[in-house]
Amino acid sequence: MEGLIELFNSGFAVALTPANLMWALIGCTLGTAVGVLPGVGPAVTVALLLPVTQNVDPTGSLIMFAGVFYGAQFGGSTTSILLNTPGESGSIVSALEGNKMAKAGRAGQALATAAIGSFIAGTIATVALTLVAPFVADVAIKLGPADNFALMVFTFVAVSAVLGASPLRGLVSLFVGLAIGMTGIEEQSGQTRFTLGILQLADGIDIVVVVLGLFAVGETLYMAAYESTLVSQVERVGSSVRMTVRDWARSWKPWLRGTLIGFPLGTIPAGGTELPTFLSYSVERKLSRHPEEFGQGAIEGVAGPEAANNAAATGVLVPLLTLGLPTSATAAIILAGFQQFNIQPGPLLFDTDPALIWGLIASLYIGNVMLLVLNLPLIGIWVRMLHIPRPYLYAGILIFSTMGAYALRQSWFDLLLLGLVGCLGFVMRRYSFPVVPLVVGLIVGPIAEKQFRRALSISEGDLSVFVTHPVSATILALAAALVIVPRLLRWWNKSRTDGKDTPHAA
Amino acid sequence: MTRVRDLGQVLVAAGVVASGLAMLAQIPLIHADAGYARIGPRFFPSVVAFGLLGLGAILLWEAWHKGFPALEEGPHDHQPFDRKAVAWVAGGLVAQMVLIGTVGFTLAGTLLGTCVARALGGRLAMSVAAAFLLSASIYHAFGWLGVNLPALVTGWL
Secondary structure (H helix, E strand, O other): OHHHHHHHHHHHHHHOOHHHHHHHHHHHHHHHHHHHOOOOOHHHHHHHHHHHHHHOOHHHHHHHHHHHHHHHHHHHHHHHHHHOOOOOHHHHHHHHHHHHHHHOOOHHHHHHHHHHHHHHHHHHHHHHHHHHHHHHHHHHOOOOHHHHHHHHHHHHHHHHHHOOOOHHHHHHHHHHHHHHHHOEEOOOOOOEEOOOOOHHHHHOOOHHHHHHHHHHHHHHHHHHHHOOOOOOOOOOOOOOOOOOHHHHHHHHHHHHHHHHHHHHHHHOOOOOOHHHHHHHHHHHHHHOOOHHHOOOOOOHHHHHHHHHHHHHHHHHHHHHHHHOOOOOHHHHHHHHHHHHOOOOOOHHHHHHOHHHHHHHHHHHHHHHHHHHHHHOOOHHHHHHHOOOOHHHHHHHHHHHHHHHHHHHHOOHHHHHHHHHHHHHHHHHHHOOOOOHHHHHHHHHHHHHHHHHHHHHHHOOOOOOHHHHOHHHHHHHHHHHHHHHHHHHHHHHHHHHHOOOOOOOOO | OOOOOOHHHHHHHHHHHHHHHHHHHHHHHOOOOOOEOOEOOOHHHHHHHHHHHHHHHHHHHHHHHOOOOOOOOOHHHOOOOOHHHHHHHHHHHHHHHHHHHHHHHHHHHHHHHHHHHHHOOOOHHHHHHHHHHHHHHHHHHHHHOOOOOOOOOOOOO
16 A cells, blocks of 8 residues: 555656656657567667666656566567567567467457557556565565575576576576676775776676677577578558457456466566466466467467566566566666666665656556557557568667667777677577576676675674575575475476386476 | 487587686686685685586586487577678678777768678668668767767768
């Protein structure tokens, strides 16, 4: 309730100023655009916007970043439905059913159920965020450095070892990120680390360079290496973007179920929006009265996952705003956006700058309405963007990326780093290393180190604080369980089914 | 199930091990006297270096004995590596890095964009035109937003 009072007292007053409405609109528009365009995501976009927003007021720029983050979830569904190439990792599932619907001439219905479902899920999830965030912040403010460190370890484990095909590759990615994050001058002692005597490295490697390198340059190199001749097929929207009564009847339950699945999974640091969409998809397939349609273009298979996707995206904001913990690549770069203004998101921010926090949350409600308008009546504009030929699209992405990297310090050295990180991104893409752990490790690593050393200076160097404090001990135990339990279950299942020759043990 | 050992996987895993070793070699160069008590600025780097080393070793074992599990399928499974296209992109990036200071963002960006578009099969004239238009617009738009990019003729190109 506390949240609702704050929201109406200060939040909407901030979000409804003309300037902030404009930032929200710019953010939502850009977000939809990058969500639609394959090859550029919200993380890259926010990274490119960071140098531009240095002179903008913090609330306005953060509202814009949130708009990009949200808009990309909406736009991504358009691409997956019409192009069968998911524009966003969270819309892989809707590519399955949505594209089939489009091929059958029902693109309009697929787009409508995705957009309306995203709107409903986004709004419900934002209400949940409003109610939950102050509560979590109240709890979080009581946490000491040891507990905070334990939470960060939990996040590391969750983003790298829980999701994805291989926990080992996830952990490698995390450690590479931690290593990159350590480069440069260490804040507490003022010592330089891993600079190889190169002066430019003393400032560290900027997260903007890493995100642009991994996502934009790496992706372009991958395209050049393996898909230089690919021509993609854009489906026609056909009639109108409208749903029949029957479509509504089949969509509303999946929307609500998707929201229920998406929001809680988004709040726990389990790596973004992919898991909830897959879960929602399998739930809808089980519950559907038309299971035979799944795989041929079932509307439930678009409605549920799209709702789950958006609700999860909102859920990701809970740990980001209340604990300062990013659990997706975009959340990590938004955290860098906060840091650019010397703001550290976390429980304290609810007390020190409530106008910013609640203005940001209020802008999410407004952004959802804007996105519904941008994505239903104006869908034609976005569909035309899909027709940009890939050679020019990727040329543009790289020109933008080099601009973003160069603008940081006006130095060619950042372009060199950009290229090197791009090669890393290519290798990671080629051998299926997840990149989210790297980005999260890069930005949370230095914070974790600070908390670790603060905890030890309170305990006078006694390492046992982490296990004698009940809260941090519990969190660390949970983190350990995250790694061990799935393995035990798999091992147990395997030993039970051994001899029955089940190839699906993995 | 037998599979052909993938040289790429072995190299990637070896790279992780090598990074761990390289980090370890750097740790003595960090001045440790400034840190608090036992935990100074060397502690975390050591944890990460040993972590990379250990994880890299397991990865190497995996690559050597059974190959990485659960790899994502993708075009790399059935398409040959297109060296020419990659060389175009890489060349464009290097050219941009070398030239941006002297010929300015717009022209260096045009060159980069042209190389990338060529790599992905764009027509030459169209690539040059599109890359120039976009680079020039970025230069002016972001200049207006307060981001200064290098130019050949300040304010114009």
